[in-house]
Amino acid sequence: MKVALLGCGVVGSQVIRLMHEQSADLAARIGAPLELAGVAVRRLGRKRDVEVDPALLTTDAEALVARDDVDIVIEVIGGIEPARSLIVSALSGGKSVVTANKALLAEDGATLHEAARAGNGDLYFEASVAGAIPLLRPLRESLAGDHVNRVLGIVNGTTNYILDKMDTTGASFTDALEEAQTLGYAEADPTADVEGFDAAAKAAILAGLAFHSRVTAAEVHREGITEITATDVASAKEMGYVIKLLAICARSDDGRSFGVRVHPAMIPRTHPLAGVREAYNAVFVEAESAGQLMFYGKGAGGAPTASAVLGDLVAVARNRLAGARGPEESTYADLRAHPMGETVTRCHVALDVADKPGVLARVAELFAKHDVSIQTVRQEGHGDDAQLVIVTHRATDAALTATMEGLRELDIVRAVASVMRVEGDE
Amino acid sequence: MKVALLGCGVVGSQVIRLMHEQSADLAARIGAPLELAGVAVRRLGRKRDVEVDPALLTTDAEALVARDDVDIVIEVIGGIEPARSLIVSALSGGKSVVTANKALLAEDGATLHEAARAGNGDLYFEASVAGAIPLLRPLRESLAGDHVNRVLGIVNGTTNYILDKMDTTGASFTDALEEAQTLGYAEADPTADVEGFDAAAKAAILAGLAFHSRVTAAEVHREGITEITATDVASAKEMGYVIKLLAICARSDDGRSFGVRVHPAMIPRTHPLAGVREAYNAVFVEAESAGQLMFYGKGAGGAPTASAVLGDLVAVARNRLAGARGPEESTYADLRAHPMGETVTRCHVALDVADKPGVLARVAELFAKHDVSIQTVRQEGHGDDAQLVIVTHRATDAALTATMEGLRELDIVRAVASVMRVEGDE
Numbered sequence: 001m002k003v004a005l006l007g008c009g010v011v012g013s014q015v016i017r018l019m020h021e022q023s024a025d026l027a028a029r030i031g032a033p034l035e036l037a038g039v040a041v042r043r044l045g046r047k048r049d050v051e052v053d054p055a056l057l058t059t060d061a062e063a064l065v066a067r068d069d070v071d072i073v074i075e076v077i078g079g080i081e082p083a084r085s086l087i088v089s090a091l092s093g094g095k096s097v098v099t100a101n102k103a104l105l106a107e108d109g110a111t112l113h114e115a116a117r118a119g120n121g122d123l124y125f126e127a128s129v130a131g132a133i134p135l136l137r138p139l140r141e142s143l144a145g146d147h148v149n150r151v152l153g154i155v156n157g158t159t160n161y162i163l164d165k166m167d168t169t170g171a172s173f174t175d176a177l178e179e180a181q182t183l184g185y186a187e188a189d190p191t192a193d194v195e196g197f198d199a200a201a202k203a204a205i206l207a208g209l210a211f212h213s214r215v216t217a218a219e220v221h222r223e224g225i226t227e228i229t230a231t232d233v234a235s236a237k238e239m240g241y242v243i244k245l246l247a248i249c250a251r252s253d254d255g256r257s258f259g260v261r262v263h264p265a266m267i268p269r270t271h272p273l274a275g276v277r278e279a280y281n282a283v284f285v286e287a288e289s290a291g292q293l294m295f296y297g298k299g300a301g302g303a304p305t306a307s308a309v310l311g312d313l314v315a316v317a318r319n320r321l322a323g324a325r326g327p328e329e330s331t332y333a334d335l336r337a338h339p340m341g342e343t344v345t346r347c348h349v350a351l352d353v354a355d356k357p358g359v360l361a362r363v364a365e366l367f368a369k370h371d372v373s374i375q376t377v378r379q380e381g382h383g384d385d386a387q388l389v390i391v392t393h394r395a396t397d398a399a400l401t402a403t404m405e406g407l408r409e410l411d412i413v414r415a416v417a418s419v420m421r422v423e424g425d426e
Numbered sequence: 427m428k429v430a431l432l433g434c435g436v437v438g439s440q441v442i443r444l445m446h447e448q449s450a451d452l453a454a455r456i457g458a459p460l461e462l463a464g465v466a467v468r469r470l471g472r473k474r475d476v477e478v479d480p481a482l483l484t485t486d487a488e489a490l491v492a493r494d495d496v497d498i499v500i501e502v503i504g505g506i507e508p509a510r511s512l513i514v515s516a517l518s519g520g521k522s523v524v525t526a527n528k529a530l531l532a533e534d535g536a537t538l539h540e541a542a543r544a545g546n547g548d549l550y551f552e553a554s555v556a557g558a559i560p561l562l563r564p565l566r567e568s569l570a571g572d573h574v575n576r577v578l579g580i581v582n583g584t585t586n587y588i589l590d591k592m593d594t595t596g597a598s599f600t601d602a603l604e605e606a607q608t609l610g611y612a613e614a615d616p617t618a619d620v621e622g623f624d625a626a627a628k629a630a631i632l633a634g635l636a637f638h639s640r641v642t643a644a645e646v647h648r649e650g651i652t653e654i655t656a657t658d659v660a661s662a663k664e665m666g667y668v669i670k671l672l673a674i675c676a677r678s679d680d681g682r683s684f685g686v687r688v689h690p691a692m693i694p695r696t697h698p699l700a701g702v703r704e705a706y707n708a709v710f711v712e713a714e715s716a717g718q719l720m721f722y723g724k725g726a727g728g729a730p731t732a733s734a735v736l737g738d739l740v741a742v743a744r745n746r747l748a749g750a751r752g753p754e755e756s757t758y759a760d761l762r763a764h765p766m767g768e769t770v771t772r773c774h775v776a777l778d779v780a781d782k783p784g785v786l787a788r789v790a791e792l793f794a795k796h797d798v799s800i801q802t803v804r805q806e807g808h809g810d811d812a813q814l815v816i817v818t819h820r821a822t823d824a825a826l827t828a829t830m831e832g833l834r835e836l837d838i839v840r841a842v843a844s845v846m847r848v849e850g851d852e
Binding site: 022026029126132133138141142143145147212272275288289290291292293294295296298303308309310311312313315318322324325330 | 740
């Protein structure tokens with residue numbers, strides 16, 4: 001079974017190492033030995049984390065995936081192009097593909113899945129979401145007889161590391177980010193992580209699998225964590241909550257559509273996701289019969305991601321030997337992703353208010369006007385420190401947004417100090 | 427695709443309900459509709475939790491599995507016989523089988539797997555361990571390219587409920603058991619749960635999958651939780667630990683054998699398994715490349731178990747449609763399960779001792795004599811309450827056992843008040 005590897009960076013070099021170190025185990029598990037047919041790289045002379053036979057290296061990725069003797073292509077280049085053309089070319093040529101490319105799957109998964117169908121090959125992508133955590137296979141296969149209602153995931157290790165530091169040490173966002181950069185958990189340009197782009201791509205993939213529909217990253221409502229302050233974190237803590245950046249895929253109450261979004265949210269400290277520390281990832285799934293499930297582990301890094309790639313490689317190789325294919329893309333349900341305004345959530349709001357009688361009455365009236373029901377109110381401080389802290393019952397995002405706009409216009413409200421959605425305690 | 431169901435109890439009736447309620451989804455996911463061909467029961471007239479067409483019911487299970495038009499057999503009777511004969515008969519007849527029968531798999535899995543191979547059918551058993559939690563598929567498939575070193579699992583909900591109550595309320599074992607029985611978490615005869623038999627069967631299945639070897643329940647070292655006192659629980663709590671009944675499968679340091687055991691153990695409260703409350707299950711896996719993974723969810727109950735059965739049913743049905751088979755039993759590594767004496771653990775020991783100088787020196791000398799190195803010692807109390815609390819470094823169980831025997835013979839030791847293994851903080 002001949003394997004072509006596209007990319008030899010952090011993940012690719014670990015894939016080569018594991019294919020070499022575990023070759024006897026892999027051969028026994030597959031029923032045939034794996035052979036590395038070639039490795040496509042950008043520059044031949046570069047120093048690498050792993051020893052590679054120079055004869056295997058090539059800068060002509062297109063020629064490598066076109067080779068007749070290649071059975072399986074592993075793509076760990078990332079990004080949209082040339083990854084897409086290479087994968088499509090491999091699949092169209094009847095090869096099977098294993099990829100870790102979340103951005104591509106979330107932008108144009110349909111093209112890849114169609115090419116797989118046309119070429120009668122497999123397209124596996126466990127490594128694209130939550131690194132080493134076996135998550136896509138359980139969603140695609142183990143829960144195939146169940147009905148997933150909701151997925152709540154911590155799918156970005158960088159932001160979890162930052163929020164965890166802010167929670168445990170009281171650090172500001174900027175200081176926590178700097179520490180994450182020093183330790184290699186965050187990149188020099190942290191935008192993709194802290195603005196939620198990375199998590200949004202993963203959310204799109206998860207929603208597609210959970211709801212058997214096609215979802216692209218463009219349909220994901222996305223908010224990052226850059227505006228979270230040490231005060232927000234402390235105030236959440238005081239109320240028994242912790243702030244996490246969540247990827248949330250939730251079926252609507254009538255079951256006919258779903259929402260998919262990435263934003264910071266407060267979750268109760270008793271929730272299984274609350275204990276997910278440092279750069280770990282975890283995904284919480286609520287299914288009708290299975291109930292609550294959680295999958296926890298390392299979401300990134302060379303070796304963990306390579307482990308997921310190798311698991312897919314074994315499955316794909318077994319399928320080819322048996323002349324079979326794994327489960328195809330499943331989009332039969334074809335549900336609609338509804339806009340953020342239709343999403344139903346609870347909300348935590350801190351208002352700086354005038355310290356005089358009747359303030360609560362006027363604020364409560366405004367909430368009522370927008371049909372947003374209040375669960376708890378706490379009045380705190382005096383004079384210039386007077387604050388109202390409100391937690392609402394479930395309401396549509398449109399109603400909550402309108403309420404916040406109304407609050408900003410009330411003369412007795414000096415400022416809307418913070419607004420944060422609350423998840424995981426219904 | 428015709429399905430025969432053996433057993434219509436708590437799980438079987440949920441399988442029927444889900445097959446009915448989700449029939450359109452299941453057909454779309456499989457690519458062909460499922461049809462219930464018959465349901466084998468012990469008594470025809472019995473009242474059931476689900477409506478079943480009386481024409482489908484039969485007491486002749488053997489005739490049902492022999493029917494030519496049946497493609498897939500689901501076995502949820504449990505126990506060794508007649509389940510084994512029925513499954514073997516179905517597999518020998520070329521049918522695929524989905525079973526939740528942990529006891530049978532742990533006692534005589536080899537016979538079932540051989541019958542599956544001979545008949546060229548599938549044998550799937552996700553529901554046999556940790557109910558709804560997708561665990562066996564990840565171990566069998568997602569981690570097929572990795573090297574599992576250790577599995578630590580809370581795989582019995584009844585005992586976790588009891589230990590959690592003891593931990594949170596300070597209740598005695600007897601009171602916590604009684605509460606569990608009242609709430610339906612424990613059976614009238616709780617032996618299979620509290621003595622660890624149920625967990626031991628699951629440990630055997632997990633070890634077989636993790637180490638690609640054949641393991642039976644007889645090879646599992648087993649200790650229950652009946653002797654755990656409120657004092658043990660309180661003392662663990664004080665030290666930042668919690669007591670859990672763990673199923674542990676661990677490769678030896680030289681990688682040439684493994685240990686498989688079920689016993690109560692102290693784990694640090696910071697360990698992800700420590701937060702597993704009530705009757706939930708969770709399995710913690712350490713793999714060489716993937717690192718630490720955890721799978722969490724409901725380990726029992728009709729609907730959760732049925733969800734796992736249905737997931738297998740979809741996979742098996744897809745395989746048959748494609749003329750393929752899922753992954754076979756993988757026992758190529760053929761590692762040896764070593765006896766408990768060779769298992770290496772840490773240990774927490776509380777000794778009631780004489781309150782006089784030189785006691786610690788003599789106790790320490792005895793540990794040294796057996797090559798057991800001490801990590802921490804705490805001296806507590808005075809006079810008749812004088813106690814030494816010792817936590818050891820890693821040592822073989824044989825050395826620890828010999829040390830305990832030696833301690834019991836020391837005149838300065840009034841009693842070995844408690845001995846408990848410590849896991850999860852190396």
